[in-house]
Amino acid sequence: MTQSEDLLRVLIYIEEKLDHGELEEAESLCLQMIDFYPNNSELLFVYAITLQLLEKRERAIGIFEQLIRNNFTSSEVWNHYAFLLFEENLFSQAQKALRNAFKKEPKNAFSWWILCLLRTYSGNFPAAKRAYLYAQWLDPDMYPKLNLLSKSQLESLLQQSIAMLPQEQQFYWNSVIWNITDIPDPRHLQYQNLSPLKPLLFFESSTATLHVYRYNIAHLKIENQSATQIIYEELSMLKHSPLWPTIST
Known part of the structure; x- marks a missing residue:
């Protein structure tokens, strides 16, 4: 050989x-x-x-x-x-x-998806949608229709996820502020050196706010039931974080 x-x-x-x-x-x-x-x-x-x-x-x-x-x-x-x-x-x-x-390759679906991400996380959502639709047209199996949930739909999923937690943790997460927003604040990414696409949730202890990111959940390309499970798992892991909220007595 x-x-x-x-x-x-x-x-x-x-x-x-x-x-x-x-x-x-x-x-x-x-x-x-x-x-x-x-x-x-x-x-x-x-x-x-x-x-x-x-x-x-x-x-x-x-x-x-x-x-x-x-x-x-x-x-x-x-x-x-x-x-x-x-x-x-x-x-x-x-x-x-x-x-x-x-x-090198104008009709590469991966390129158009990356362009979608750059536009999304720069806040240009209409242009991002156009780029994603073109990626989807080029490769519909790899880039299916995005399941971008509304704020009310995500609130419902969050409620379902919290209901799966132990009672004490349910109390915590039902007591904090929920901020369902489109994309992560860059400051939240810097905290753990995360990719813009990575976090689904971020708990900001200084304001007792749980941030939930619509586009990050959408780009998981999963059904609502799976999203509920993943959010539940993310919340479960947050209890081990130094950012886990405390209740003053």
């Missing part, structure tokens, strides 16, 4: 690991192979994707920038690079990267 055949076999194996969610093992395999093929662009690309899935965003960005310097600049590279920059809240840089992706 030649070196190239050996590398291809391992790359396929790593991608299988990624498909099965075995991210740490995939990362370990990438690092082992990079020792033998330090400049192989396909391997570095798979490694960058692995880091991205592990939410090691800064390292992934560094690998993508290395690929770009080496002129390995497919639309996939530009798209993933743009998405990572978006997740790091570097919107201007993400837009520049995305323009390069569109130059």
